[in-house]
Structures are given as C-alpha cells and as structure tokens.
Amino acid sequence: MKPQSFPSPALLLIGLLMFALPLPLPADALSRPPATWQDRLQAVPETDVSGTERIAREAITGTRDRLAELLQSGTDDNKNLAEGYGELAALYQLFNIDSAAALCWENARTLQPADFRWTYYAGYLALNGGETEKALELFQQARKLNPDYRPLDLRMGQLWLDTDQLDKAHAALQKAANESGLRAAALYYLGQIDLLRHDYQGAQAHLSEALRINPQASEVHYPLAQAYRQLGKQELAREHLARFKQQTPDADDPLVAELETVLQTSHWDFRLGMQAIMEQRDYDAAIEHFKKGLEIDPDNLAARVSYARALYLGGQADAAEEQLQRVLTRDPQQVLANFFLAVLWESRDKPEEAAARYQRILKLEPEHEGAHFYLANLLYHQRRFREAASQYRAALTASSEIPPARLLELVALHRAGDADRDIARQLEQRVRAYPDQSELKYALIRLRALSGDAEVRDSFKALTLANELAPNQPTPPNIEALALAAACDGQYQQAARLQQQVIGMVKWMLPAEKLQALETTLAAYEKDSMPQQPVWPADDPLLSPLPLNPVEPFRDYPAAVPF
C-alpha cells in the first residue's frame, strides 16, 4: 500500500498564495459589529481625528480599541458595553464629531434603555446641534426615565424658547429657577423670554438677579443692556454693554459636568490663554492657563512658545527665555521660538547673537518678514546702512504691509550714500502709492527743501506737498516741514511764524538742546536764510527706526498656530 501522501505541490502553492496575498487588516468591530450585535447596534465608522489634539486622538483610539475588544469577546454584558459606548460618545461629543457621538449614544441607549444618562446626553447633543425636534423627543423620554433631574427643566426651557413655545419655556424655566444651582441660568433665559414679549421691566428684574447671583456671567450684560435701552435708560445700557463678555451663567448640571470633564484637554486652557493675551491683556491669567494646558500636553511646542510670550509680557523674561530654549532643544527649526529668542537677546543688548538668530530664521524661512524687518532695524542701529536697506527691501518683498519699511529703506540708502535724485524718484513713487502714509510726505518735503542737489531741491513741490500735509495733520514735525518749505520758497516771514508756532507747541516737553535747535532754525528764518541742517537728521524719530520695544512683537506678532 502506497503511503498516504501530502497535498500536491499545486495545492500547496494555492494555499501559500492565499496567505501571501496582501489581505486587508481586521475590521474595527465598531465599524462592523460582530454578527451577534449587527441587528442591534449601529455601526460607528472610524473618523479622521487628525484635527484633534494628541491626547484626544489617543483617548478616542484607545477607547475604540477597548470597546472593539469587548464586542469581539462575545460578551453579553450590556452594561459594560453601554459604558464603553457612552465613554466613546462623550469623547466624540467633546471634540464635535457629532455624527459619531450620536451613533454611540444610540447604541448605549439600545444596550441600557433604562439608563437616564444615555437618553439625556443624546438629547443634549441634539439640542446643541440644533436638531430641536429630535432633542424634544429625547428629553421627553428622559423625563419619563427620571422626572426628578432638575437640570432637564433648564434644557427643556432652552428648547421651548428656541422653538417659540414661550409659555412652556417659561413654566420649565420657573421650575429650574427654584434650584439654587440652576437659578442664574434659568433667570437668564427667563429674561430673554421677557425681551421677546417686550416686558422690559421683567427682563431687567430677571437679568439683574441673574447677575447678582452669578456676577461672572458677563454674557447677561448684553440682554440687560437691551432691556435698559428699551426702558430709555441709555447710560445704564451703555454701562452694561461695556461690561459684556462671552461668559454664560453657570448651571449646576452634574451630568453635563461629567461629560465636559471626560478628558482633561489642553486646548481649552490654551484658548483661554490666548484670549487672556489678545483680548484682556491679562498676562498673569494667560500664564496660568498655559501652564495648566502644558501639564496635560507638555509636548505642544506651539503652546510652549505662546507660554513664553505670556511669561515675557508678564515680566518674567528669564522664564520666557528658558521656555524658548526648551522648545528649541526639541525642535531647533521652530521659527517663532527662534524669532522671539532673537528679539529677547536684542533687548538684552546682545546684537551679534540676535543678528545671527535672525539670519538662522531666514535660512529656515527666507520670506519671514519679521526677521527681515527686525534684522534691518538692528543693522541700521549698527550703522550698517546698506545691509539694513537690503533687509528692508526683503521685508517689503515678503509683505507689502510693513509701512515703516517703505521709508526706512530709502533713509538707509540715503545714509549709505545713494544720490538724492535716486532717493527722490523712489520716494515720489511711494508717496503716490501710499497717499495715507504721512511720514513719506514728510521725508519728501525735507528732501525737496534741503537737498544739496539743485535738481532735487524744488520749493514749489515741497510747498505743494507741505500745504497738503500740515493743514490735515498739524503735528509739530509737519508744521516744521511746512516752515522749511516756505523758507525754501523765500517766504521767510511765514516760515518764522510757523516755526514759532512749533516752538510754542513743544517747548514745555523738549529737552534744552532740542529746543535750542528749534530756536536756531527760527533765528535763521528771521535772518532770511535757510537753516543749516541735514536733509534727514539722524535723531529725527520719524526718519529712523524706533528703539526696539520687545513688548510689541511678543504681544502682537501673529502666530499662525498658537497651540
């Protein structure tokens, strides 16, 4: 008898090929529930969570994995599964992935229909998403499950209000108002009902009381201002309008509180931090917010840069530098961190280090207008005028919206020795292109009045421009420029009168030597002669870069990604 044989090579090959082919990965059991659950549970497809912060991505992925494992384990533990779906729903809801959240709540409800939480949360999601009919249906079901959950009255009140069922809204909100933890919020919405009904006294009473209970609820100021306005109390209206900010009254809703804290995220704190910097200029608050957010997400380098900004603005320059260095240790190419470090070093009188850092930024990002502009200013102060001019030019090429650079480039070229006629030609073009930028006109008036080049010196043009500038913007420099133009035109008496006007405007605030210079010029006019002064004095603040004020870039320089 022939011995039993193994399968033939052909069959083996087929089998091997079947295993060797790139077969698809196992499906997520939530996207395709196991057969035992298919008829009962909704599929929850995977979604792109790249838009969320890292901690959120990890939480969502981790929760999905655990839930998938549970589903695949064949368990019939509805409670556990419901909790899993509930946790996942909360995460999705927290990060505004509403479709997925709704499916998860639905599954939790299917698994545990008697659990009030799932129906309430599903209703809350629908309410916030504007699905009022669905929200109403769910809240009514929730009411049957737990008639005593008082925050539900508040939510129903909001819902009835949003759907123009004011009597029902009123009744529900009155009930909620009897709960101390809900009173402020309920009164806020009752006040809105009053406004809709044109009951302005009622609105004033309800809203004032809401504020008394919850003074931080600055959002209440807006409808209260409207009430006062309608009552003819304009000043009170203005007062409340000035105090209005977006902060809703507190509502003691334990379930919603639990939902909002299912995951401690950093972005909320980072957002508050940015708001504190940009809108409130409250740098201490900003520092606290960023600190808190970074405890949760210490690897968020963009947030750490914003934290450094807040520290600097809050007077903690050393701490700011430390944070910036920390960022650069992790990522030496972080442009914004490099930029602020350069500014900080420059402010600490380390010009060479600062310049080198600006140059490094420009290697990383050749069109970084901030680096070009600040480097230009630094070079200018070092009297490296031609290099400064080149950097101003580069800044303008990167962005046309750096007005000081339009003039400073030409001033730097002038100081570097370029001919007046070349400067005049370019300055004329810029005056035409930017008629609202008065410093360009000021500079051109002085050039036309004082240039040593006869082809450039032109009293008519100087006077025409000065007559356009000074009456519209009668500042001391502009009046002085008009005086120069008048003198250039031979109108010395007029020039003297204007110069006296300037002296009268500024003498109380000028140091003695500057006042002396003005009086010397006046004396020249009184002798019917032109004053001996440079076209563009080196100490003229309108014709040179201002000394670095590091607060400005730390506060105002835009960050595309602040966290």
Place this chain on the structure above:
Amino acid sequence: MNKQNTPDRLTRGEAAIRKAFRRSLLVIALLLVASALIYQFIRQPEPPPAVTEARIEAPSAVTETATAQPPTVHFTDISEDAGIHFNHVNGAYGERLMPETIGSGAAFLDYDNDGDQDLFLVNFRHWPDHPGDNTPTQALYRNDGSGHFEDVSRESGLDIEEYGMGVAVGDYDADGWVDLFLSSLKKNRLFRNQQGQFREVTDQAGVGGRQDLWSTGAAFIDYDRDGDLDLFVTNYVNWTRKSDLEIDFRLAGLGRAYGAPNHFTGTDNYLYRNDGNGRFSDVSRTAGIQVHDPVSGLPVGKGLGIIALDYDRDGWLDLAVANDTARNFLFRNQGDGSFEELGGFEGVAYDRKGKATGGMGIDAAHYRNDRDIGIVIGNFANEMSSLFVTVDGKPPFADEAVTEGLGPASRLALTFGVLFLDYDLDGHLDLLQANGHLEHEINRVQASQHYAQPAQLFWNCGENCPAHFVAVKDPGDLSRPMVGRAAAYADIDNDGDLDILISQNGRRAMLFRNDQRLGHHWLRIKLVGKAPNHNAIGARVELTAGGMTQTRDVMPTRSFLSQMELPLTFGLGEHDRIDTLRINWPDGSSQSLTTVNIDTTTTIIQPGAEP
C-alpha cells in the same frame, strides 16, 4: 453497470489515485473553508455608503399656530431654457483655501437701457499654480424682454478673468448708463458703461483698493447727499495663502477643512466719496467706518453683506454690515460726512445671547407694513437667522427671529443670500434664504448638515398669524438642494411678479421663474430722479391701498454680494386701486400721486428731472 468498473476491479494505482484525489478534495475544501473564514474575519469593512445629497426637510415649525397657509406658488428652474449657461469656478484643487468657499454675487441691471433686466454673474478664477482647463470670466447676459438671455460678456467687455466676489451697480458718472464695480480677492475694479460697452476706469477713479485686501460687499449710495453716488466697500478677513496653509485648519472627523474666519484678523471698510469728473477720494479714515478693537488695535470687521437704510428716519442713509464671526456693524450717518458705529447700542451687533454670529447676507424692510423696520441677516449652520426689528417705529432693535417664525426654521441651514420680496403680490414682504454649506463632506461629522441645501421661502402671513413668517413647504424647484450663495430678484419676463436668481459656489447659476397665478394686482414703479442721481437711489416710496401702507426703498444693494433690479414692485392683492402713492426723493423733496394705473410698470419722474 459494467462489472469491469466496479471498485474491486480497479488497479491499486487507480485506487491510490482516487484515494489521493478524495483526500486532495478534502484538503481543498478545508483550505477553502479556512480561507473563507479568514477572509470573513480580516476583510476591510465595506466603505461607508456614498454621501448622497439627500434633500433636507426644513423642520416644520414646532408650533403650528398659523391660522392662514401660504398660497400655492411654484418657482421653476428655467436656467437652461433661458440661456443661462454659467458655471461658477471656485478654483478648488484640494488644498481648501478659504476664498474658494465664499463666491460669488450676482446683479440684475438694465445695462443697455432697453427697459428690461439683464443679468451679471460674478466669477472667481483658477489659482495661478493650478490653472484648470478653462478660462472662467465674469458673465453678462442680455435679456430680450421675455426672460430669454443671450451671453454678451465678450461684446460688452466684461469677459474679465478675476477673483470676483461681489458687484455693485450705479451710475456714478451720471451719464444715464449704469456702471459696474467688481469686488475681488485682489484689486477691485470699476467699469464705466459707455452705452453698453464697459471700459475699465479703476485707476483713474481711484477705487482699486489694496491688492492684498479681500473685498466683498459693495454699494453705490449717496451718503453725503450731494447728489452723486459714492461707494462703500466692505472687506472680509486678513487672508494670505501662506497663513491659510500654515494654520492648517482641521475639522475633527474630516481632516483638512476650509478655514474659519475666526482664525484670521479682521479688516477695515472703504468709503469713497464721489468727487465728480469720474474720480473718488478715499475718505475711509475720517468717516468713522473703520472699527478697531480698543485692546489689540486690530480691525474688528469681517464684512460680507451690506444694506443702506435710514433706520432713524433723519433723512441720512445709514449702513448696516453683516460681519462673519464678529459683531455686526450699524453705522449711523451723522450728516456731516462721518458715521458713528452703534451696532451694540442699537441691538443689531449680536444674537439674543450676545454671541457674534457668522453673518453673511443682509436685507432690511418694513415687512410689517408699519413704522417698524426689520433687518434680516443670514447666519452660519446651527445659528438661527437674525431678524432685528425696531419697536414702536424707533430703535433700538430686538432680535425677533424666534417669535416671527423665522428662527427655529432657519437654525440648521447655512444661509448666505437673504431677501425680502413679495413673491405672491399680496402686499406683504415675504422672505427668501439661499442656503449651502462650505464643506463637501460635512455630513460625515454632522448628520444634520449637508453640502447642498434647499433654499427656504417664508410667506408673510401678515396680521392673521401670531408669527409673521410661515415656511413654504413646496416652493417648486427652489426646494432642490443647492450650494447657494447670492440671491437676487427681478421681473425678468415683465409679468409683474419677481423671479429669482440664486448663484452657487462651484456650480451653475440657477434662474427661477415665478409661476404664481393668484390673480393679485400689482404695480411696478421706476423712478427717475434729478441729476446726477438719475436712478433715485435712496428714494422711498409709500403706497397705500385698502388702508394698508407699504414702504419700499430704491436700494439695489441687498442680500449677499449682489444687486437687485432698480424698479420697485408692490403687490396689491385683491385691491384694484391705489389710495395714495408718496415718493420721498433723495434730495428731501416729496411728491404724492393719487391717480396711478395698476398692473403695469410706471415711470415716475421727479419734478425738475430730465426724463
């Protein structure tokens, strides 16, 4: 059976082969079963079903308290039949740059002075590094008087390639031919109408603005009451491609998405005073129309829609601007060439909770036929449209969207163009909203949202209902899902009722004919004012019939980045005569008429004006 084939006659070899074969069959079967099981376990889930652009049912008002129902009126899409073969190009190629989502506007105008309403459609263009396979241009269509249009873009000189956003129409040079201003992502452009041919005069006029400023809404108005038309332009956000890509806006659940306006800083508005001789002066800085945050110093405005109105009845045109995610502006004209911004104080800045909404389109009207004026603003998804209404005929305004039937029904939709118009000619101004989202795949993360959304038509029930506006369930082709942006109206076929144009972003423009057959009487009025404001922009007409007074303003700038026809349409319902017609001309003079034929278009010439 052949005994020779019975098993006991097989050779051993054959038996072995058979046995081996049976075993191999078993192995194959087992392998197949195993493979099937493995495949079942590890196969990719089926891809989610393709998103179908299902029709959204506008939620019915939860309170069905209306005691009257809208009449049956259908609007029919006649775009193809009418010769409108315009496809808007938004330039999208995959990187999701914000300007791709906003455009574009539309204008009804009588560019050739033949008495009917022609149509101008604004177009965007491809980005320079992604040229596309066509060259999209702006489009001008000439109406033959019966509602059929011919593309005259080239012969009129308006076949211009531009990053077009909105349009304003006005005879700024008072030569009797309406001119056209095109707002753009880049430099804006002014075209002078020379008897049907348009020639660009931007630089000469001085209204190009900045190359890097994103302009949107624009309006020709006589703000200083010197008789000629000045120009107001609103700008959107401080956008660059670089910053858009750097921000890398992402929607959780979708990935890379279109950036939201709150990621960008705001911009200033422009006001250009008409100096005559074809030139304008930029008076923006001194006119009080530039609003800055007191703390940061940055501009606040992110303007889209504009409406000019005299909300305080002092005879000077004021301006309301719908800002997107910033507070709305109400610029009160102080009568001395300057404005004061009072949006917060007058109650139009925020919704009733004090939140700055995503305001897009805007319109204003006396929709209750009383002294109260309503300003409607179309807002973002999950935000009710705003309906700010004065109380007892005077400011401040209160947001009455909820109690007027508009709020709940408008909440889910993402609304751009909004318009008051009396579509059924019953004497009450109804309301139209053009809707459409920004994100193609929004439905994947928000089940209640869709990219294409039907327009919404609300019938004004008048005093018969507790809430004035009742959603029209079946307005015909208007209920088709659209990526709606501009909404504009005109009587294109001279049958007395108003037809509608809705532009779509990245899709074809849609022209809807009003097919109402209700037998209501009507009157259309064309005003001819004194030079230089021949078209009487800013005039107000009050028509009283059957004890009810309707008010209309000659103000073509309404809705979203668009212009309406100049003639005014009054529906008279069953009334077959007019009691009085009063015209308040822009120069402050007024005129009353009692004998006016109805069911016709009447031209009324201001005393002293040249016909």
